[in-house]
Amino acid sequence: MASDKATKGSGKKDVPAFSKETYLFWYEKMQLMRKFEEKAGQLYGMQKIKGFCHLYIGQEACAAGAVSALTKDDKWITAYRDHAHPLALGTSAGAVMAELYAKATGCSKGKGGSMHIFDKNVNFVGGHGIVGGQVPLGAGLAFAEKYLGTTNLCFTAMGDGAVRQGALHEAFNMAMNWKLPVIFVIENNGYAMGTSVARTSNVTDLYKLGLAYDMPSEPVDGMDVEAVHLAVSKAAERARKGEGPTLLEFRTYRYKGHSMSDPQKYRTKDELESYKQKDPIDQVKDKLLKYKFATEAEIEAIDEKIRLEVEAAVKFAEESPYPAPEEAFKDVYMQADYPYIMD
Numbered sequence: 001m002a003s004d005k006a007t008k009g010s011g012k013k014d015v016p017a018f019s020k021e022t023y024l025f026w027y028e029k030m031q032l033m034r035k036f037e038e039k040a041g042q043l044y045g046m047q048k049i050k051g052f053c054h055l056y057i058g059q060e061a062c063a064a065g066a067v068s069a070l071t072k073d074d075k076w077i078t079a080y081r082d083h084a085h086p087l088a089l090g091t092s093a094g095a096v097m098a099e100l101y102a103k104a105t106g107c108s109k110g111k112g113g114s115m116h117i118f119d120k121n122v123n124f125v126g127g128h129g130i131v132g133g134q135v136p137l138g139a140g141l142a143f144a145e146k147y148l149g150t151t152n153l154c155f156t157a158m159g160d161g162a163v164r165q166g167a168l169h170e171a172f173n174m175a176m177n178w179k180l181p182v183i184f185v186i187e188n189n190g191y192a193m194g195t196s197v198a199r200t201s202n203v204t205d206l207y208k209l210g211l212a213y214d215m216p217s218e219p220v221d222g223m224d225v226e227a228v229h230l231a232v233s234k235a236a237e238r239a240r241k242g243e244g245p246t247l248l249e250f251r252t253y254r255y256k257g258h259s260m261s262d263p264q265k266y267r268t269k270d271e272l273e274s275y276k277q278k279d280p281i282d283q284v285k286d287k288l289l290k291y292k293f294a295t296e297a298e299i300e301a302i303d304e305k306i307r308l309e310v311e312a313a314v315k316f317a318e319e320s321p322y323p324a325p326e327e328a329f330k331d332v333y334m335q336a337d338y339p340y341i342m343d
Contacts, residue, residue: 017226020293022068026225027284027294028302029067030060033084034281035310036093037256040083040100043314044260049100053114056084058255061280062187063088065228066155070236073150075123075141077134078157080115081187081254082127085157089122093313103320110323111331132158132165135184139171142182142245153181153239155232161192163206172247176213179244183235184210186247187222189254194266210247222252223278 037055044053067088078085083096091107099106100114107119117127125141128134138156145152162168163186175182186206190197197204210217221227228250235246253275257264288294
């Protein structure tokens with residue numbers, strides 16, 4: 001989606017900051033993420049989905065606000081809490097659900113599962129299971145865009161736990177030294193698995209880590225889709241001008257556990273409820289009603305459309321075949337047509 005021009009700063013009160021189309025885009029995308037993830041959690045409990053499963057519920061503004069600020073030609077890479085990003089980018093719910101089912105019709109042919117979603121068609125380069133492993137890869141994708149002379153960038157997301165990985169600092173140094181067109185994003189939901197940021201990092205304002213490299217860095221309210229859009233738009237403009245990377249710390253919150261096996265004993269119910277009071281989807285719904293961009297009936301129609309879309313995705317996954325046994329040996333190696341490659 002092309003970046004929408006904000007009207008903030010006009011001096012007028014009660015003027016919408018973005019267009020009707022943008023608010024509707026955000027609402028529909030975030031509601032799709034939410035309902036998809038809720039269904040995935042339910043299906044996991046029914047043992048329809050197996051292995052690891054990390055839900056994005058509560059963090060939807062991070063993906064939706066970033067998608068609306070960038071273009072379809074930009075590259076995207078993230079960690080293993082990765083169902084929502086491709087949904088925001090336009091991957092069909094059926095292709096993602098089939099991947100969770102390990103079916104051949106999944107967007108990774110049933111070989112990746114929950115933690116390794118890929119979709120070349122929307123420039124989504126994963127879903128990576130190694131903590132922090134995607135950070136240098138994101139810098140590499142950005143290097144490729146610069147080398148090819150495009151104006152594209154790479155949106156590189158990570159969790160707060162990944163910032164303790166040494167590869168992050170190497171990537172930051174190279175990205176600034178070479179002025180790579182990359183936006184580094186920390187989706188800081190407060191807990192690396194079950195351990196709070198305060199217990200594992202001397203620096204709790206994680207955006208400050210970029211300052212050591214003279215990288216423009218700032219915190220962003222990750223529960224506010226408008227704030228996310230504005231911050232990403234600013235970082236994208238800088239990257240496209242050849243001015244290099246930006247580090248954004250999206251301060252967000254996950255309503256569910258780190259994974260499906262997480263008992264969540266490390267936080268209180270009051271803490272969880274306090275974040276739900278500023279739910280990102282409710283915020284956009286309130287704006288739609290306030291500015292008369294949609295009626296309650298129209299919003300209910302969107303909700304019903306999404307419910308049917310998720311149910312259709314489940315049906316598609318249920319009815320799809322598993323990969324053939326010989327598929328296990330495909331897509332593992334690629335034969336490069338170089339004259340110096342030996343048979």
